[in-house]
Amino acid sequence: MIDLYFGPTANGYRATLAMEECGLPYRLHKLDLAKGESHSPEYLKVNPAGMIPAIVDDDGPGGKPFTLTQSAAIILYAAEKTGRFMPMDPVIRYVAVQWLMQATSDVAGTSGALFRIDNSIPDKTPGNSEYFQKRLVNFFRDCDRQLEGREFLAGEISVADLMLYPGFVARKALLDSAGGFANLQRWAATMAARPAVQRGMNPGN
Numbered sequence: 001m002i003d004l005y006f007g008p009t010a011n012g013y014r015a016t017l018a019m020e021e022c023g024l025p026y027r028l029h030k031l032d033l034a035k036g037e038s039h040s041p042e043y044l045k046v047n048p049a050g051m052i053p054a055i056v057d058d059d060g061p062g063g064k065p066f067t068l069t070q071s072a073a074i075i076l077y078a079a080e081k082t083g084r085f086m087p088m089d090p091v092i093r094y095v096a097v098q099w100l101m102q103a104t105s106d107v108a109g110t111s112g113a114l115f116r117i118d119n120s121i122p123d124k125t126p127g128n129s130e131y132f133q134k135r136l137v138n139f140f141r142d143c144d145r146q147l148e149g150r151e152f153l154a155g156e157i158s159v160a161d162l163m164l165y166p167g168f169v170a171r172k173a174l175l176d177s178a179g180g181f182a183n184l185q186r187w188a189a190t191m192a193a194r195p196a197v198q199r200g201m202n203p204g205n
């Protein structure tokens with residue numbers, strides 16, 4: 001059984017999506033990030049960085065308990081543990097890895113920076129939020145281009161789609177107002193129709 005430490009953010013949903021899509025049984029531990037629960041002494045024993053998501057698999061590699069953090073690492077772990085979402089063809093596999101990295105470093109990294117600028121940073125310099133919004137929209141345009149003529153980022157569904165989808169949902173309003181994104185919107189509708197995605201985006205219900 002996997003213990004999953006979660007908060008209702010894109011990174012949290014990436015982990016629940018991975019568990020649901022891979023069919024891995026898990027116990028959900030909801031942390032209230034606003035109350036600082038990810039910095040409690042008990043949780044810091046799980047992830048000393050004080051962030052969600054994290055998993056503790058009591059049947060990890062070699063049958064031993066294993067703790068893992070970072071949403072992309074959790075997606076890869078779930079995929080490899082179950083033999084799903086990592087395409088077998090070496091070319092398709094590395095296309096999936098490329099778009100997993102794009103969703104992680106470009107999309108999630110910029111979305112996280114934008115969240116900090118809008119909500120946390122004490123210096124409210126005008127133009128900073130718009131700068132990161134434009135940058136984020138451009139990264140989503142790269143995804144939209146990749147999805148032209150493809151059902152999923154690597155052609156077949158993969159770890160890359162699991163990483164990108166919660167980021168898309170979190171920034172849907174921004175993308176709707178920017179306009180365009182026909183391929184990305186069609187892909188998102190396909191993802192949203194998957195029962196495991198629906199469970200992953202609404203965990204514990």
Ligand SMILES: N[C@@H](CCC(=O)N[C@@H](CS)C(=O)NCC(=O)O)C(=O)O
Pocket residue numbers: 007009010011012033038050051052053069070071072112
């Ligand atoms: N790169 C990490 C980012 C994790 C992260 O930023 N977690 C946030 C919520 S989305 C968090 O736990 N923040 C609590 C804090 O910083 O106090 C991942 O992909 O898992």
